[in-house]
Amino acid sequence: QVPTTSGLLNGNCSVMPVYLFLKDHKANTINTVVTKVKAVAAELNNDELSFKLASGPVGVMAATNEAVSEAQLPMMIYVYGAVFILCLISFKSLKATVAVIIPLYVVSTLAQALMTLLDIGLAVSTLPVIALGVGIGVDYGIYILSTMSNKLSNGMAVQQAYFEALVERGSAVIFTGLTLAIGVSTWFFSALKFQMDMGILLTFMFLVNMLGAIIILPALAAVFWRKPS
Structure with missing residues (x-):
């Protein structure tokens, strides 16, 4: 007994x-x-015997993982929806809005691939990092495209508009991206695995969002504002 x-x-x-x-x-x-x-x-399972998923540490983790998985897609839709609406209001151009959002989406996808590669699980603590990367990364694109759009509307060629945007805003974008990345890269040396993982993800997103704004965005601009020959 x-x-x-x-x-x-x-x-x-x-x-x-x-x-x-x-x-x-x-x-x-x-x-x-x-x-x-x-x-x-x-x-x-039958009338006399029934198996139930109980609690315990793993049970709580399983429930948390299910909740995070269900929340991931709605959260990204809300974030990108807000960015889309605000950029559309600001630029008053669908082409400009799409040119800003596509690099953000590419970087978000690469960040999730990096999480898989480094075996960083999607959890309550890591889920907001993707949204944070989108929120900060959109600034870089706005800096570059706001300058380019003014010059493009005056009939300037895309290549020249991009060159002048880099002269006016490029150093600010690069300096901001490097400053943020270097600041969080010090977390690599933390003894806490969570802090180390966050340092890796945030450093990646700050740097790659910066590169997306000065490389991918102008390439999209060259496509969207191509003048007919």
Whole structure:
């Protein structure tokens, strides 16, 4: 007989926990276990026996991962929707708005690829980083394109408008990007894994967003404002 003080069953023996000890708490491991448990429950559940996903550290992590996964797409839609509307109001041009947003989307996708490569899980703490990168990265594109759009509207060629935008705003964009990147890159040396991961992601997003604004955005401008031959 197992005493109830052990915590392994309740007073009338109608509930008994089954403990699983995992090799790690990575999202892939947790998802595999949850999927297997749900499959076993679907196969063996009957009127007298029912398997339930309980709590415990891994149970809480599994629920958190599911909530984060469901929140990722709506969050990105809200962020990009806000950027799209505000840029459209500011520039009053669909071409300019798209030219700003495409580099941001490319960098966000690359950041998620980097998270996969470095085995950085998508969690409550890492989810806002993608939105943060979009919010800060859009500044670089606005700096460059706001100068270019004024000159393009006056009939200047894209190449010349880009050159003058770099002369006027390029140093500010590069200086801002490098300052932010160097500041958070010091987190690489932190003993806390979360802080180290955030340092890697933020440094990547600050630098690549800066490069996107001075490389990808002008390339898109050359396509969108191409003059007919």
